Amino acid sequence: MSLQKEIDRRKTFGIISHPDAGKTTLTEKLLLFGGAIQEAGAVKSNKIKKGATSDFMEIERQRGISVATSVLAFEYDGIKINILDTPGHKDFAEDTFRTLTAVDSVIIVIDVAKGVEEQTEKLVEVCRMRNIPMIVFVNKLDREGKDAFELLDEIEQKLHLKVTPLSFPIGMGYDFKGIYNIWEKNVNLFSGDSRKNIEETIEIEDLANKELDELIGEKASETLREELELVEGIYPKFDRDAYLAAELQPVFFGSALNNFGVRELLDCFIQIAPKPQPKSSNTRLVKPEEKEFSGFVFKIHANMDPKHRDRLAFVKIVSGTFERNTNYMHVRNGKKMKFSSPNAFFAEKKQIVDVSYPGDIVGLHDTGNFKIGDTLTEGEEMKYKGIPSFSPEFFKYINNADPMKSKQLEKGIDQLMDEGVAQLFTLELNGRKVVGTVGALQFEVIQYRLEHEYGATCRYENLNVHKACWVEPKDPKSDEFKDFKRVKSKFLAKDKRGQLVFFADSAFTLQMTQSKYPNVKLHFVSEFEKNEKAKA
Numbered sequence: 001m002s003l004q005k006e007i008d009r010r011k012t013f014g015i016i017s018h019p020d021a022g023k024t025t026l027t028e029k030l031l032l033f034g035g036a037i038q039e040a041g042a043v044k045s046n047k048i049k050k051g052a053t054s055d056f057m058e059i060e061r062q063r064g065i066s067v068a069t070s071v072l073a074f075e076y077d078g079i080k081i082n083i084l085d086t087p088g089h090k091d092f093a094e095d096t097f098r099t100l101t102a103v104d105s106v107i108i109v110i111d112v113a114k115g116v117e118e119q120t121e122k123l124v125e126v127c128r129m130r131n132i133p134m135i136v137f138v139n140k141l142d143r144e145g146k147d148a149f150e151l152l153d154e155i156e157q158k159l160h161l162k163v164t165p166l167s168f169p170i171g172m173g174y175d176f177k178g179i180y181n182i183w184e185k186n187v188n189l190f191s192g193d194s195r196k197n198i199e200e201t202i203e204i205e206d207l208a209n210k211e212l213d214e215l216i217g218e219k220a221s222e223t224l225r226e227e228l229e230l231v232e233g234i235y236p237k238f239d240r241d242a243y244l245a246a247e248l249q250p251v252f253f254g255s256a257l258n259n260f261g262v263r264e265l266l267d268c269f270i271q272i273a274p275k276p277q278p279k280s281s282n283t284r285l286v287k288p289e290e291k292e293f294s295g296f297v298f299k300i301h302a303n304m305d306p307k308h309r310d311r312l313a314f315v316k317i318v319s320g321t322f323e324r325n326t327n328y329m330h331v332r333n334g335k336k337m338k339f340s341s342p343n344a345f346f347a348e349k350k351q352i353v354d355v356s357y358p359g360d361i362v363g364l365h366d367t368g369n370f371k372i373g374d375t376l377t378e379g380e381e382m383k384y385k386g387i388p389s390f391s392p393e394f395f396k397y398i399n400n401a402d403p404m405k406s407k408q409l410e411k412g413i414d415q416l417m418d419e420g421v422a423q424l425f426t427l428e429l430n431g432r433k434v435v436g437t438v439g440a441l442q443f444e445v446i447q448y449r450l451e452h453e454y455g456a457t458c459r460y461e462n463l464n465v466h467k468a469c470w471v472e473p474k475d476p477k478s479d480e481f482k483d484f485k486r487v488k489s490k491f492l493a494k495d496k497r498g499q500l501v502f503f504a505d506s507a508f509t510l511q512m513t514q515s516k517y518p519n520v521k522l523h524f525v526s527e528f529e530k531n532e533k534a535k536a
Contacts, residue, residue: 003320006080007276007288009080010080010081010275011269011275014084014106015083015107016106016107016123017109017110019119021120023109026107026109031072033262070085071085073344073345080359082360096123099298101296104273104277105132105134106127107269108120110137115151135265136155137253138253140255141169141260145173147172148165148253163249164235164249165250166181167261171220171223176255177220178216179253179264187202189216240272278318281375288358290320292320293328294317295362296315296375297313297315297376311367311368313374317358317362322356324342324354325339328376328377329376329377329379335369342362343364344356344362345363392437392438394437394442396460397435397460398435398459405456408456417496421445422443424496446458466504466505467504469523470522470524470525471521472522474520481520
């Protein structure tokens with residue numbers, strides 16, 4: 001099959017939402033339709049002993065939350081679908097932001113009862129900044145929740161989106177009868193049976209058809225006719241170009257747990273979602289159809305298999321074909337590397353692949369060569385942009401609790417930090433190690449993983465830091481910078497890449513420092529090259 005054909009049949013997307021909106025359950029059900037799994041496991045249910053396929057870290061199974069982004073691929077109707085299931089928990093937002101650099105579109109899951117929640121707002125903002133096409137899935141319709149129109153208003157106002165429903169619920173909660181599929185003009189009746197059998201849809205071209213009354217009752221069909229008339233009057237018609245330009249967002253309704261409304265979403269998705277898109281590098285725009293391979297590392301995961309101390313670098317292929325046992329250039333190191341066992345994913349199940357195409361995610365076994373943001377090419381010197389580290393919100397000293405295990409602790413911290421779970425800083429003054437995270441829960445995850453994966457124990461000690469800023473002096477030899485380093489010596493550290501970082505203990509200190517040293521720039525994002533100005 002030609003490269004162009006392979007590109008055309010690929011869709012790579014992320015699923016985002018506030019925790020508990022049903023994101024992992026939706027991922028499971030999509031896999032079920034792809035015939036990839038036989039029985040979907042709900043995240044919280046204790047009745048089903050099978051955990052959700054996409055949650056493979058022990059701590060996730062215990063807590064019932066997803067903390068690592070997992071990659072799942074399956075075929076549906078001749079289309080190769082790559083899903084990146086992201087952590088919804090706000091403490092892992094940074095992982096999610098980075099994952100959004102590797103997707104071509106997203107599905108946003110919203111809980112019908114809770115509506116738009118805080119984490120959803122943040123994630124949608126990132127998608128809007130990057131102009132990522134979005135589809136909204138309103139979940140849990142088998143429970144009581146907000147009125148459909150009220151919810152559509154809320155999505156428009158809070159998320160600043162322009163929506164158009166492509167399916168509409170018939171009743172809700174106790175009265176939930178099913179869904180009218182506006183996109184395909186048919187009715188899907190709800191039986192409350194969540195088993196694998198997928199409900200049959202009944203085609204109803206004409207809503208005035210009496211058959212509708214027989215199916216759902218006169219009262220419900222009358223309400224549905226009125227509501228659909230309203231939908232037609234209020235919302236714009238679906239326009240694929242507007243959707244691809246991130247100017248219009250289709251909305252679907254359903255219940256992922258009951259396997260309902262998911263097929264409608266998937267069938268429409270494979271028709272309208274974008275194929276792999278071009279991506280900007282620091283030298284040019286790279287198109288998928290180019291012959292030469294290029295890709296970038298957006299995530300690193302240590303110990304995918306706890307029995308073997310392995311790290312996997314997740315690489316999103318941007319252009320050309322990636323082939324096993326072929327030499328590629330690691331641009332940052334200037335080294336040629338070849339990979340004998342690149343992996344394709346199915347949650348924690350991995351298969352070795354010979355060839356991968358743009359849009360695919362491959363896992364490369366890594367002994368410590370890769371960092372997040374690294375670019376691989378066939379020899380061209382370029383670097384893909386836009387994979388930042390954010391200034392952490394929480395800081396703690398990390399101390400070794402077992403002097404006999406200091407080597408294990410060092411190795412564990414080193415690998416977990418490469419993974420981007422948190423950031424490590426070393427104080428200039430006394431060499432003490434400080435861990436900075438975006439959320440408080442990450443400290444627990446680090447402690448848990450150090451103990452269970454590396455056999456090392458650590459203790460934390462609080463450190464009062466308001467913000468960590470990356471320091472960029474206008475002139476490193478100036479007296480002003482020397483004075484800054486002397487006065488602030490107690491608050492200076494180096495990050496893992498050796499960049500100088502300033503710990504400000506309050507917003508006031510930050511303000512004063514900026515006005516006292518105008519030629520020393522302080523950045524809140526690490527993604528600034530020495531030669532380019534960054535936005536703080």
